[in-house]
Amino acid sequence: MFTLRMRESNQPCVTLPFLLASELEILIGCSYSGVLPLSWKCAFEITSTALQLQYQPALSLCQNFLQQEINPHSCLDVASFAEAYEMAQLLEVADDYVLLQFQKVACTSKFKDLPANQLLRYLNSSSLCVPSELVVFKAVVAWIQAKPKIRLKLAKELMKTIQFTLMTFKEFREVQSLNMWSDHSQAELFEAIKKDFCSNDFAPLSQYRIYLPKESLVLIGGDQTSEDLSNRSISRELWFGNSLRNHTGIRKAMEWRKLGDMPEPTRFRHEVSVHKGQLYVFGGKKYYGSNDTMNSVYRYDPVLNTWESLADMQHKRSTFSVVVLDGKILAIGGHSDLHFENSVEQYCPTANSWRFTLPLDLPLSGHVAKVLRGQIYVSGGLNNDYKCVSSMFLYHPETGSTYLANMAQSRANHCMETLGECLYVAGGITTDENMTAVNQLACEMYNPAADSWTAFTSLPVPHVGAGSAVLEGKFYVLGGYSHESYSDIKMVHRYDPSAQRWENMGRMPGPNNDIRASLLCLPQHFRL
Numbered sequence: 146m147f148t149l150r151m152r153e154s155n156q157p158c159v160t161l162p163f164l165l166a167s168e169l170e171i172l173i174g175c176s177y178s179g180v181l182p183l184s185w186k187c188a189f190e191i192t193s194t195a196l197q198l199q200y201q202p203a204l205s206l207c208q209n210f211l212q213q214e215i216n217p218h219s220c221l222d223v224a225s226f227a228e229a230y231e232m233a234q235l236l237e238v239a240d241d242y243v244l245l246q247f248q249k250v251a252c253t254s255k256f257k258d259l260p261a262n263q264l265l266r267y268l269n270s271s272s273l274c275v276p277s278e279l280v281v282f283k284a285v286v287a288w289i290q291a292k293p294k295i296r297l298k299l300a301k302e303l304m305k306t307i308q309f310t311l312m313t314f315k316e317f318r319e320v321q322s323l324n325m326w327s328d329h330s331q332a333e334l335f336e337a338i339k340k341d342f343c344s345n346d347f348a349p350l351s352q353y354r355i356y357l358p359k360e361s362l363v364l365i366g367g368d369q370t371s372e373d374l375s376n377r378s379i380s381r382e383l384w385f386g387n388s389l390r391n392h393t394g395i396r397k398a399m400e401w402r403k404l405g406d407m408p409e410p411t412r413f414r415h416e417v418s419v420h421k422g423q424l425y426v427f428g429g430k431k432y433y434g435s436n437d438t439m440n441s442v443y444r445y446d447p448v449l450n451t452w453e454s455l456a457d458m459q460h461k462r463s464t465f466s467v468v469v470l471d472g473k474i475l476a477i478g479g480h481s482d483l484h485f486e487n488s489v490e491q492y493c494p495t496a497n498s499w500r501f502t503l504p505l506d507l508p509l510s511g512h513v514a515k516v517l518r519g520q521i522y523v524s525g526g527l528n529n530d531y532k533c534v535s536s537m538f539l540y541h542p543e544t545g546s547t548y549l550a551n552m553a554q555s556r557a558n559h560c561m562e563t564l565g566e567c568l569y570v571a572g573g574i575t576t577d578e579n580m581t582a583v584n585q586l587a588c589e590m591y592n593p594a595a596d597s598w599t600a601f602t603s604l605p606v607p608h609v610g611a612g613s614a615v616l617e618g619k620f621y622v623l624g625g626y627s628h629e630s631y632s633d634i635k636m637v638h639r640y641d642p643s644a645q646r647w648e649n650m651g652r653m654p655g656p657n658n659d660i661r662a663s664l665l666c667l668p669q670h671f672r673l
Contacts, residue, residue, distance in 0.1 A: 168194045175203045183210045185219060189226050196230055212238045217249040221259065241359065244272045245617055251284035257291035261299055264288060268306035271357045271388075274617070277395070278354070279316040281307050286323060300325075301334050308354055309342040313394040317342050353390040353398075357672065360664040362386040362616055363404060364623065364653075365426060367660030368413040370633050379411035379432065380656040383445075385665070387672055389650070398651030399637060404671065408443055408452050413659040414463035414610075415439075418474055420494060422447070424665055425455075427476060428462040438463050438482045442492070447667050456497050459490050464558070464659075466514035468521055475502070475542065477523065480510040485529055491542060502542035511557035514540065515568060517593060522549075524570055524591075525556045533557045533576045537591060550596045556585045560613035560622050564642060567592050569601070569620050571640070572608035574628045584609065584628050588640075601640075605647055608634055612662030618642070621650070624657035633657040 146153045153159045161169070168191055175181050181203060183191065192207035211223050212235065220242045227236035243250050244267060250256055259267075267273060268281065275281055285303045289296045309317065320342075326335045363386075368379040383404040390398050407426060415429025424445040430437045440458040445451070458476055465479025465486065474492040478485070485508035490499045505523075511533075512526025521540045528534055535555040539547040552570065559573025568591040575585040584607035589598045604622070611625030611634070620640040626633050635657055637650040 164194060164197065165190075172198065172200055172203050175206070176200075181206045181210075183207065185214070188214075189222070192226070193230070208232070208235055211235060215239065215242050217246055218253050218255065220246070220250060221253075221255045224263075240267075241272065243267060244270055245274050247273055247275055247284070248280045251280070251287065256284070257288055259288065261296070265302070265306070268303065271355055272359070273354075274356050275354070275391070277316065277391070278308050278311045279319060282309075282320055286325065290325070297328070297330070300331065301337075304334060304338060309338055310344060310352075311354060311391065311393050312342060316394075353392045355400075356389040356391065357387070358389065358616060359666070360616065361667045361672075362399070362614055362621060362623075363424070363663050363665050364401075364612055364656070365417050365424070365661045365663065366407060366412045366415055366429065367612070367624070367656035368658050369656045370626070370631070370658070374631065377433070378656075379413050381407040381409065381411045382655055383407065384654045385667060385671070395648070397648060401654035402671070403654075404667075405450070407445075408454070410439075412439065413656075414480075415659075415661060416462075416465055416467040416476065417661040417663050418467045418469050419663050419665060420469050420472075420474060422666060424663060425467075425474060427467055428458060428465065428479070430463045436482050438480070447665055447671075450668075456492070456499060458492075459499050459501065460486060460488055462486060464510045466512055466523070468514045468516050470516055470519070470521060470542075475514075475521070477514050477521075477540065478505055478509040478512060478526070484508065485510045485527070489540070489542065503545045505540065506546045509534075511559075511573075513559060513561040513570075515561050515563050517563045517566075517568060520593075522561075522568055522591070522593075524552065524561050524568070525559055525573065527557045531576075532580065533574060533582070533585075549593075550591075550598060552591075553589055553598055553600065554585060554587045558610045559585065560608065560611055562613050562615045562620050564615050564618070564620055566594070569640065569642075571604055571613075571620070571622055572611055572625065574609050582628055602646055604638065605649075606634055606636065606638075608638070610659040612660040614662045614664055616664060621662070623662050624653045624660050626658045 188210055195204040195207055215223055220239050224239035227239055289300055364384045366380055368377050370377050384401050385404045386399040387402045388400040390400055410431040412429035412431055416427045418425045426443045428439050431439055438461040440461040442455040444453045444455055461481045462479035466477045468475050477489050487505040487508040489502045491502050492499050508529055509526035512523055514521055514523045523540050524537045526534055533555040535552040537549045555575050556573040561568055561570045571588040573585045574582045576582055586603045588603055589600050591598050607627040608622045608625040609628045612623040614621050622638050624634055635653050639648045639650045
């Protein structure tokens with residue numbers, strides 16, 4: 146305004162309408178400090194001012210705040226604000242949050258003020274995530290009863306969004322007990338709902354509610370045992386969970402689709418990671434012999450649907466762990482053809498090259514490494530004596546290992562995932578006092594702030610060598626086998642921290658054992 150020969154540069158006094166001095170003072174302060182003192186009391190006002198002045202640094206900080214601090218009480222305000230100011234990215238984030246946290250959002254007072262067209266848009270979305278149809282019904286009723294004189298006439302249209310055929314008898318009794326049905330004008334609607342519930346003549350799409358997560362859970366490679374346990378087969382298939390399907394009551398299932406095949410050869414006990422939207426596959430074994438461990442690396446681009454061969458790892462590895470830290474990928478420990486590994490090597494995607502970093506204190510195989518708040522945590526594994534360990538330690542490429550509190554249970558070939566500010570550990574095997582490997586059903590959670598472990602609900606069945614991932618705040622454990630019976634576990638279980646229970650999510654699509662899982666954003670044409 147003052148330096149580019151605009152009219153204001155020659156005026157002795159410039160009026161800035163609809164702008165408070167306090168807001169301008171905050172923005173000027175931000176230009177020097179790079180900091181904005183944001184809270185929900187002032188976030189919308191400052192964002193509006195930053196938009197008016199087109200002050201991009203402050204606007205970026207405001208958008209980050211609105212996206213990162215969004216909660217059930219603020220999400221509808223964020224959506225309205227983003228729509229009014231045509232902020233498409235912010236609107237998408239807010240709408241996604243409402244759909245994912247619909248049960249919590251529906252309990253807020255602001256939900257009852259939603260315009261009818263916006264409520265219908267949410268209710269008809271395939272991204273609406275609800276544990277049961279009763280949740281949708283209660284939300285609709287709460288919205289209607291907030292302004293019954295105006296909204297009762299919309300009841301029929303709103304009730305069409307609820308799949309009453311998926312309710313249990315117990316759930317429908319709650320529907321039936323509603324005072325709303327005492328209104329004679331609603332008698333016909335209730336009879337239609339009752340008929341819908343009692344109908345056994347399902348149309349294919351009314352047998353379940355389809356929910357489409359934004360990210361797809363992808364399964365890579367692995368092996369499986371035949372029904373009669375007579376042979377095993379290794380896979381190079383990739384499968385992805387296209388949708389989650391809620392059936393009657395709490396019954397759920399994943400809808401799996403084939404994504405394609407990895408380049409030859411087949412592999413299991415391998416590792417995977419995702420970096421910048423692309424899937425990396427590392428090492429593993431191609432068969433069951435003593436010289437079948439690999440060091441090959443491939444990268445999959447889901448947008449182009451192509452595979453690329455990358456530089457080999459310097460050591461052959463199976464049952465190892467891989468993490469992404471600061472744009473580099475680290476392959477940690479594992480088993481080579483002859484011995485357990487303590488070596489760690491780091492891959493640079495830009496240079497397509499590997500280099501060794503500091504080794505682990507001891508060789509490990511069957512351990513798991515994950516990144517939380519910029520630090521690498523490594524849990525469990527087998528040592529050189531084939532004994533399961535209970536250790537948890539931090540690993541840094543430049544400084545090595547720093548030991549933390551041990552797990553309550555020793556384990557290897559388990560799953561560990563970052564969920565919120567904690568690490569959740571489940572499944573695998575442990576060794577008893579006779580050095581015999583047995584299934585490990587116990588689960589525990591590590592809190593880095595307190596350096597302590599807490600037990601949580603045990604797995605209902607063994608999951609040894611399973612895949613795992615966190616999708617939308619829930620911990621998925623996929624497949625694996627039982628070490629004691631050597632039978633495949635063909636089920637997917639999901640841990641919900643808010644409900645503190647494991648849910649059966651249906652069956653695996655193909656291979657089960659020594660499989661790996663990851664999350665990918667897939668192009669829309671894969672999901673049609």
